[in-house]
Amino acid sequence: xxxxxxxxxSLIDTRGGIFLGLVAAATILVPVLALMVPANSAFxxxxxxxxxxxxxxxxxxxxxxxxxxxxxxxxLSLGHGAxxxxxxxxxxxxxxxxxxxxxxxxxxxxxxxxxxxxxKELPVTWWGFQSFPYAMLMVLLIPGLLAFVFGFxxxxxxxxxxxxxxxxxxxTYALLLAFFRNDMGFGGNxxxxxxxxxxxFNVQAKETRVALFMAxxxxxxxGYLIARAVTQSKFGKVVIAIRDAESRTRFLxxxxxxxxxxxxxxxxxxxxxxxxxxxxxxxxxxxGEFAPANSIEAVIWVAVGGRGTLVGAALxxxxxxxxxxxxxxxxxxxxxxxxxxxxxxxTLFLPKGVIGALDQFKARRQAAxxxxxxxxxxx
Amino acid sequence: MDIAKxxxxxxxxxxxxxxxxxxxxxxxxxxxxGEMRAIIGPNGAGKxxxxxIITGKTRPDEGDVLxxxxxxxxxxxxxxxxxxxIGRKFQKPTVFESHTVDDNILLALKAPRSALATLxxxxxxxxxxxxxxxxxxxxxxxxxxxxxxxxSHGQKQWLEIGMLLAQDPKLLLVDEPVAGMTDxxxxxxAELLREIAVDHSVVVVEHDMSFVRDLGVKVTVLHEGSVLxxxxxxxxxxxxxxxxxxxxx
Numbered sequence: 186x187x188x189x190x191x192x193x194x195s196l197i198d199t200r201g202g203i204f205l206g207l208v209a210a211a212t213i214l215v216p217v218l219a220l221m222v223p224a225n226s227a228f229x230x231x232x233x234x235x236x237x238x239x240x241x242x243x244x245x246x247x248x249x250x251x252x253x254x255x256x257x258x259x260x261l262s263l264g265h266g267a268x269x270x271x272x273x274x275x276x277x278x279x280x281x282x283x284x285x286x287x288x289x290x291x292x293x294x295x296x297x298x299x300x301x302x303x304x305k306e307l308p309v310t311w312w313g314f315q316s317f318p319y320a321m322l323m324v325l326l327i328p329g330l331l332a333f334v335f336g337f338x339x340x341x342x343x344x345x346x347x348x349x350x351x352x353x354x355x356x357t358y359a360l361l362l363a364f365f366r367n368d369m370g371f372g373g374n375x376x377x378x379x380x381x382x383x384x385x386f387n388v389q390a391k392e393t394r395v396a397l398f399m400a401x402x403x404x405x406x407x408g409y410l411i412a413r414a415v416t417q418s419k420f421g422k423v424v425i426a427i428r429d430a431e432s433r434t435r436f437l438x439x440x441x442x443x444x445x446x447x448x449x450x451x452x453x454x455x456x457x458x459x460x461x462x463x464x465x466x467x468x469x470x471x472x473g474e475f476a477p478a479n480s481i482e483a484v485i486w487v488a489v490g491g492r493g494t495l496v497g498a499a500l501x502x503x504x505x506x507x508x509x510x511x512x513x514x515x516x517x518x519x520x521x522x523x524x525x526x527x528x529x530x531x532t533l534f535l536p537k538g539v540i541g542a543l544d545q546f547k548a549r550r551q552a553a554x555x556x557x558x559x560x561x562x563x564x
Numbered sequence: 565m566d567i568a569k570x571x572x573x574x575x576x577x578x579x580x581x582x583x584x585x586x587x588x589x590x591x592x593x594x595x596x597x598g599e600m601r602a603i604i605g606p607n608g609a610g611k612x613x614x615x616x617i618i619t620g621k622t623r624p625d626e627g628d629v630l631x632x633x634x635x636x637x638x639x640x641x642x643x644x645x646x647x648x649x650i651g652r653k654f655q656k657p658t659v660f661e662s663h664t665v666d667d668n669i670l671l672a673l674k675a676p677r678s679a680l681a682t683l684x685x686x687x688x689x690x691x692x693x694x695x696x697x698x699x700x701x702x703x704x705x706x707x708x709x710x711x712x713x714x715x716s717h718g719q720k721q722w723l724e725i726g727m728l729l730a731q732d733p734k735l736l737l738v739d740e741p742v743a744g745m746t747d748x749x750x751x752x753x754a755e756l757l758r759e760i761a762v763d764h765s766v767v768v769v770e771h772d773m774s775f776v777r778d779l780g781v782k783v784t785v786l787h788e789g790s791v792l793x794x795x796x797x798x799x800x801x802x803x804x805x806x807x808x809x810x811x812x813x
Contacts, residue, residue, distance in 0.1 A: 419670070420683035426660045426671055433658040436619060437731060438646030438677045447679050 196413045200540075204496045205406055211238070212402040216395045235394045236466045237510065241503050242401040243463035246408045248486045248502035249495055250455035253412050255484070256493030257421065258448045259428035261346075264353030265456050266480035267360050268328035270470070272457025274364075275327055277377035277470040278311060279320035280388070284381045297379070298372045308370040317384060324461040325454045331356075332453030333446065340442040340449075345431070354477050361475035376471025377464075388465050401462045405499065408455050412495050415451065424448055485524065489531050491538025500539060569633040572597045572735060572765050578617060578627030579789075587613040588624070589789040595735070600761040602776045602797075603769045605786035606809060611769045612655065614786070615737050619652050620645040632734070647677065651733035655740045657720035661713035665704055665723060668712050669695045672727035694730070701759065702726035703752075718749040725756060736766045742775050754778040 197205065215238060218230040247269050254260045286293040290300040294307055313319040335356060339349055367373035386393045415421050426434045427441055435441050464470045473479075482505075490501020505527070512520040535542045568574040573595040580588045588610045595601055605611055616622035617629060620642045629637040637645055646652075660668050673694060676685060699705040702722040707715065712723060721741055728736050741757065742750040754775055760766060761781075770776055776783060776797060783800050785792045793803045800806055 415683070418683055419685070419687070420679060422663060422667055422671055423679075423682055425662060429660045429662055430658050432621075432642075433654070433660070434671075435642040436646055436652045437672055437727070438643050440643045440677065440679075443679050447683075 193410070196410060196417055200494075200496050201409070201413060204409065204499065208402050208406045208409075211242075212399050212406075215398055215402075219391060219395050232391045232394050235391075235398050239394070239398040239401050239466040240463060241506050242398070242405050243459045243466070244483075244486065244502040244506055245499035246401070246405045246459035246462075247456050247483055248490065248498035249405070249408050249412050250452040250459065251483050252487050252492055252495055252498035253415070253452045253455070254448055255487060256495075256498065257416055257428065258424045258445060260445060260449065261350045261484070262353045262449075262452075263350045263477065263480050263484065264355075264357035265452070265483055266477075267357035267475055268332060268453040268456035269460035269463070269479075269483075270357075270360070270364075270472075270474035271328045271331065272324045272460030273464040273470040273474060274371060274377070274460075275314075275320055275323040275457070276461035276464045277380075278314040278323075278371075279317060280380040280383060280465060281377050282311070282315040283383065284379065287381055288379075296372075296377075298375065299370070302367055304370070310370060321461070324457050328453040328457035328460075329450050332450045336446045336449040337442075340445045354480070357475050357480055358477050361472050361477075364472035364475060372471070374472060376469060376473075378469040378471075380465060380468060383465050388468065394466065397462065397466050401466070404458055404462055408458070409495060409499070411451075412455070415448075416495070420444070420447075482524070485528050485531075487538075489527065489535075489538055491535075491540030491542075494538070494540045497538050497540035504539070567594055568628075568630050570597075571595060571630075572599070572632060573618065573767075574628070574630040574633070575614075575618075576628045578614075578624045578629060580613060580617065580622060580624045587789055588617070590627070591786070591790050593784060593791060595765060595767065598763075598765055600757075600766040600779065600781045601768070602779055602781055602783045603767060603786060604771070604773075604776060604783060605792075608788075609786040610789040611786055612739060613789075615652060615739055615769065618645075618737060619650060643677070646731070646733075649732075649734035651728040651731045651736050653724050653728055653736070653738045653741060655743065657717065657724050659712040659715075659720050659723050659727070662711060664709050664711055665699070665715070666695060666708045668723055669698050669726055669730050672730035674730065674732045698726045698729050701729065702756065718745050718753075721745065721749075721753065722756070725753075725760070729760060734765060736760065736764055738766060738768045740770055741768065742770065742772050750775055751778065 215230060215235060218228055219232065219235050222229045247265065251262065251265045254262055281296040284296065288297040290297055292300050295304060299307070314323070339352060344352065363369055364371055365374050371377070380388050382388055383393065386396070416424070423434065423439055423444055427444055431441060460474070483502075486502040486505045487498045488501070489505055490499065491497030505524075508523065508527075509520060512523050531538065537545070568576075571594045573593070575591055575593045578588050578591045579586065591610065591614060603611055603614075613622060617624050618637060620637060620640055624638055631637050631648060631650065635648060640648070660671065663671070670691070673691065675681070675688060696705070699708055702725060704719065704723060704726060707719065712720065715723060725738070725741065738757065742753050745753060750772065757766060757768065757779065768779065782795065783797045784794045785800055785806050787809045792809065793800050793806050
């Protein structure tokens with residue numbers, strides 16, 4: 186409080202510095218390895234790996250968003266995949282409109298699935314999505330609006346704990362069912378795919394993939410800094426206070442509902458951005474993204490990394506998904522068992538996640554050093 | 565209505581029942597500005613329910629609850645009532661365990677409570693001084709950077725009282741402040757409360773008779789949801805009805 190550091194620097198502690206350093210390194214290294222190293226070199230990064238890493242980075246951003254509500258505000262959302270998927274759909278709709286007359290039915294206005302379903306004109310929900318800025322606005326607004334309406338009703342009625350978790354789960358399941366319907370006008374169970382280009386660049390091209398990867402890492406860094414700024418402010422202290430003792434916070438005169446709602450909406454928007462960056466890299470968005478299991482998996486990432494640490498959440502997302510890639514390649518039938526076992530092991534032995542275990546290890550070593558020093562001093 | 569106008573807190577004919585159980589039956593109580601009052605009564609007498617009604621946690625089925633002669637507390641929620649100037653200390657010490665002692669006081673300190681203000685606002689220039697002052701009063705200055713979770717039971721109780729002070733309320737409701745304290749801590753707490761009562765109105769709910777005697781204030785005895793007797797502790801404890809329901813057991 187006495188020495189004034191610039192705002193940005195005051196937000197970054199050692200752990201955050203290491204994290205942002207790694208993110209920055211990835212932002213530089215991946216393009217170099219993918220584009221500048223000759224393809225036959227051992228260090229060359231094939232495009233499919235660039236897209237895979239990009240996917241991990243998007244998951245990491247989703248994990249940070251989830252950590253903001255769960256780790257800091259105590260709201261265990263089992264429906265964050267819904268906000269991720271909605272952001273993804275908004276991006277997917279933009280990408281569909283970019284196909285234009287290059288579709289199978291060569292309709293300049295309507296995406297293929299609409300022609301197939303005998304739709305005559307573009308539904309109102311699709312208006313404006315040919316514009317990139319409009320689509321990006323929707324990436325933030327649609328998840329934000331859903332979170333606002335849902336949160337307003339839930340928090341005002343003081344729904345907390347398990348009950349809240351269950352209704353978030355119901356929310357994503359309801360959306361799953363709704364998006365499966367063809368007459369919703371979002372491509373039914375096939376979802377949106379066959380994307381051609383984004384901002385005029387071919388989505389399949391190596392350069393575009395690298396650019397999307399860089400956009401994802403930059404979004405991850407920015408998302409981390411925003412989450413950090415929020416949690417380090419007095420607002421963030423109030424949010425933690427709500428997690429620890431909700432009624433005490435209320436009797437101090439804080440409007441708990443407003444705080445919860447603000448965090449929830451911010452988090453939903455971050456999840457939406459993550460989903461929007463994810464879709465062009467995987468090339469498809471379908472109702473499966475709303476599956477309750479996806480949201481629960483995201484909770485596991487955060488638990489594995491260590492909740493309430495932000496960096497841990499991102500780390501957990503990357504570790505678990507790397508494990509998933511490995512398992513589904515080597516022993517596909519065992520992945521779900523491995524995931525279940527991981528969750529049990531973390532709950533039993535690493536209640537504070539990987540980051541929490543590291544902290545504990547450091548503290549113990551420091552204590553050992555101090556008692557060692559005290560012993561030598563006593564001699 | 566004159567009594568209501570001149571009082572700080574005015575309860576008249578307040579009744580509430582939970583699933584048919586009548587927790588309060590026509591409770592009436594008046595607290596003057598600047599007064600300190602002790603409330604005693606056996607378990608189930610309605611002490612905590614009364615606090616819940618004053619702070620907006622529970623709505624009464626009938627009766628008036630007025631603050632400062634004009635604010636109808638039955639129509640306001642917890643946050644509004646807290647902003648109005650009523651602070652509450654829980655029976656079980658309730659502090660923010662993963663915050664430091666310093667931050668606990670900071671969060672309680674009288675300042676704008678809106679999300680926008682806490683997100684973008686700057687702390688008032690005298691914030692530091694006010695926190696120091698409160699830590700001094702509650703004897704927690706040496707513990708300011710410790711997490712509240714690591715404090716002893718007594719220290720947590722003081723921290724919570726410190727948080728009430730930081731709120732600078734017009735009225736403090738204190739629920740069993742010395743439960744589970746050592747004798748020395750109890751005496752210190754009595755001193756602390758007397759200090760606070762100099763410029764605040766205080767309502768203390770307590771079981772501990774020697775503590776109530778230490779406070780030396782007017783006593784209200786509750787029994788089965790209404791007032792049984794009121795007056796100085798000696799007069800009240802001589803009342804045969806009080807002896808029968810409470811002291812005689």
